[in-house]
Amino acid sequence: MNILIIGSGAREHAIAKALHRSPQAPKIFCCGTSKNPGIKPLTENYWVGDIGRIDEVRTKAKEWNINIAIIGPEAPLEKGLADVLWQNSIPTIGPKQKLAQLESSKSFTRDLLTKYKINASPLYGVFDDLLLAKRFITDLGENNYVIKADGLMSGKGVKVAGDHLHSFEEAFQFCSEILAHQSKIVIEEKLIGQEFSLLCFCDGNSLIPMPLVQDHKRAFVNDEGPNTGGMGSYSDRDHSLPFLTEKDLHEATRINEAVLDALTFEFREPYIGILYGSFIATKNGVRLIEYNARFGDPEALNVLSILESDFLAICEAMVMGRLSRNLVSFENFATVCKYAVPNGYPDHPEKNFEIDISAVHNKNNLYFGAVDERNGKLYATGSRTIAVVGIADTIMDAEQIAETEIQRIKGQLFHRKDIGTNELIKKRIQHMQDLRACNV
């Protein structure tokens, strides 16, 4: 069986490792934007190029007689890579272009929820007129709005009042910038609570959930600083999260199911791939922040590290429409993932400096991101560099493992020491308790 992975970050490294563990011993191929030193040794063949050029990726997939392709990042999904691969008889994990609008257009998703009466959105409006946008922001009130570019902006298209925008003037300026990028503006009421990710495998009919994960978007300890791709994440032994109730979990599951039904009805096409709901638990219940049409990075590192069953069998079942619960099991372990990123990340990262991982004890728990290998040495290229996953019976123990190992990586790097610590988890639990208490 020949499997193609499209993408070359830490998420794709986790995908490659999970495939490599399969007892079916598939041959792994990769089309990536760089030669990931973790993925490379696991592959039969590796092409480096622009994975947004879907004709070139298709040519490689045909040349390598690929049986199943897995698309890692969102950009090729938006460009219709899944459509092209299916047209060439290559079953693909990752939804077709129309379905991928769930991630590529924030207004599409909010309007889909409205049309199908799925009660999970905050108050929102979609604008291409600055005056109307200004009025909506003013009506929501100071510190009560979030402004988003409608399309994909590599994680830079969202600004939250109070965190990134400190006056109506700044908010209006951001709206003008979005319009100048030829994008519509989505404005939402600001939700207060704790965020979590619920990723599901999907074969077009059934959704099979993965363990819940909490990511940390902010660059610095205590959730301060600019938004990033994600500085680290954790999952718990019971596959839920310590600040969530059973009811929260049911609500998030219900929203994912209703959205899958709505999408299928809207386009009469099966959604095959990963459905990743990014939710927030609030005092009024669970609300949707956004959808992604792919594995999360770093979430994939948490969940795939403890996937017990054969990932290749799950992929086969997804593309054949035969997914079932008995094909998917995860070990009952907690995981903590921490990313080491270049000094200055995300706004002005150092680039092209050497990193040294020789002191790391368990290299099996390392995932390479923006790293190049040249003459046997590793160089950080500017984005999130390398992730470490700790796995243990408790979040606390998993955190210790991840923290100890990440400190053994040498280079001009920093990481968030607080992710997965008892102190931060307690804060999360307390925050939800306080919010819920206000509601009674």
Ligand code: AMP
């Ligand atoms: P997104 O790119 O939509 O995931 O947004 C990035 C981050 O902005 C999210 O992880 C949230 O922290 C924050 N955010 C987005 N929408 C909202 C909202 N309506 N209320 C509060 N925070 C939000």
Ligand code: GLY
């Ligand atoms: N963990 C955030 C993302 O993958 O978009």
